[in-house]
Amino acid sequence: MKNALLSYFELERENIIETFNYLHSVPEIGFQEYKTSEYLAERLTSMGYSVKTKIGGTGVIGILDSGKPGPCIGLRSDMDALPHEIDGELSYIHSCGHDANMTIVLSVAEALSRLKLPQKGQLRIIFQPAEETLLGAKAMLESKEMEGLDYLIGTHLRPREELPYGKISPSIRHGASGIMEVSVTGSEAHGARPHQGVNSIDVCALIIAAANSIRLDPQVPHSLKVTKIRGGGSALNVIPGKAEMAFDMRAQTNSVMKQLKELFKNSAEKIGESCGANVVCHLKGEVPAATDSDEVVKIAKDCITYVLGEKGLSDYVVTSGGEDFHNYSYEMKNLKTTILGIGADLIPGLHKPDMKFNLQALIEGSKVMALMVNEILK
Ligand SMILES: [Zn+2]
Known part of the structure; x- marks a missing residue:
């Protein structure tokens, strides 16, 4: 069966590229992937999947049940493009390669149904x-349609300096990231009578100093930086009563991220208390770090080696970038996951409007993903 799967992707190469070209031609931004989801639903239906649409907004799920007991494995692709401003004009472009991720997952879906898999x-x-x-990912989790999954495999292209074409990584170890918004409410006073007020910018300065002196395990990469500060008004002789800040937080593990958040919030609130100001911390846009499964990573390594040989098997890709795929294993504690990193000679980089890559990587990525499903559901 392994070799039948591999030759399927070689024979279907032109159709796979055609799928990519279509998806590339309809870039749509988050929660507006209407044409994309319509196309994906149609394709999955024609392959014999039972299809659910409008999951978590514009998400699509296709189900193929063998009718025999066994684990439930999910293959996940993201769908959205990015907005770019070029020469003053707004354009949507698939500059993060989600069109490639969709092509790989859709091609694997087609291969498995044609070859009467899973067994x-x-x-x-x-x-x-x-x-x-x-x-x-949070919207998909809220839809409850992820329930019952035992395994979940994702895929993403990587920039050339991280992974050249011909190499695939069994896991992309994204870090955790988040934004902490801080609002400081002191009280206004006349510039000549500062003792009658609480200067919110002074409070911000103390909070920034405290944030910069947080020390955690140096073995785990992490950082906390102020990225916004706004306070005061047009009257420059008034002690400002209100200020706002934002901090970008990064950590390579979820436990260090937890410590970072708690220490920061605690010190910011205590500083507020000691100054007589009200400090409120609000966490926004948080993504957990990768928590891949040893079992799935081992299967991925074996399948990559089978497809590309020893030289094609890359080490883990470690990146401080965030990916919402990791919400699934963070929320569903028994879910076994990994996200494959696909080497594609991608230049000049992800999120660059002129991003391009070697399309042959679609074939290699599909082969590895299909073999992994075959391995888990054989
Ligand atoms: Zn992406």
Whole structure:
């Protein structure tokens, strides 16, 4: 069966590229992937999947049940493009390669149904909207349609300096990230009588100093930086009563992120208390770090080696970038996951409007993903 799967993708190469070209031609931003979801639903239906649409907004799920007991494995792709301003004009472009991720997952879906797989358990093809806003995975989880999954495999192209074409990584270890918004309410006073007020900018300065002196395990990469500060008004002789700040937080593990958040929030609130100001911290846009499964990573390594040989098997890709895929394993504690990193000679980089890559990587990525499903559901 392994070799039948591999030759399927070679024979279907032209059709796979055609699928990519179509998806590339309809870039739509998060929660507006209407044409994309219509196309994906049509294709999955024609392959014999039972299809659910409008999941978590514009998401699409195709289910292929073997009718025999066994695990439930999901293949997940994101769907959204990014907005870019070029020469003053707004354009939507698939500059993060979600068109490639969709092509791989859709091609694997087609290969498995044509070859009458899976032989046991259930296969769920999951197209998730709005990855770039970091809200899509949460919307899919809220829909309850992810329930019952035992395994979940994702895929993403990587820039050439991280992974050249011909190499695939069994896991992209994204870090955790989040934004902490802080609002400080002191009280206004006349510039000549500062003792009658609480200067909110002074409070901000103390909070920034405290944030910069947080020390955590140096073995785990992490950082906390102020990225916005706004306070005071047009009257420059008034002690400002209100100020706002934002901090960008990064950590390579979820436990260090938890410490970072708690220490920061605690110190900011205590500083507020000691100054007589009200400090409120609000966490926004948080993504957990990767928590891949040893079992799935081992299967991925074996399948990558089978497809590309030893030289094609890359080490883990470690990146401080965030990916909302990791919400699934964060929320569903028994879910076994990994996200494959696909080497594609991608230049000049992700989120660049002129991003391009070697399309042959679509074939290699599809082969590895299909073999992994075959391995888990054989
Ligand atoms: Zn992406």
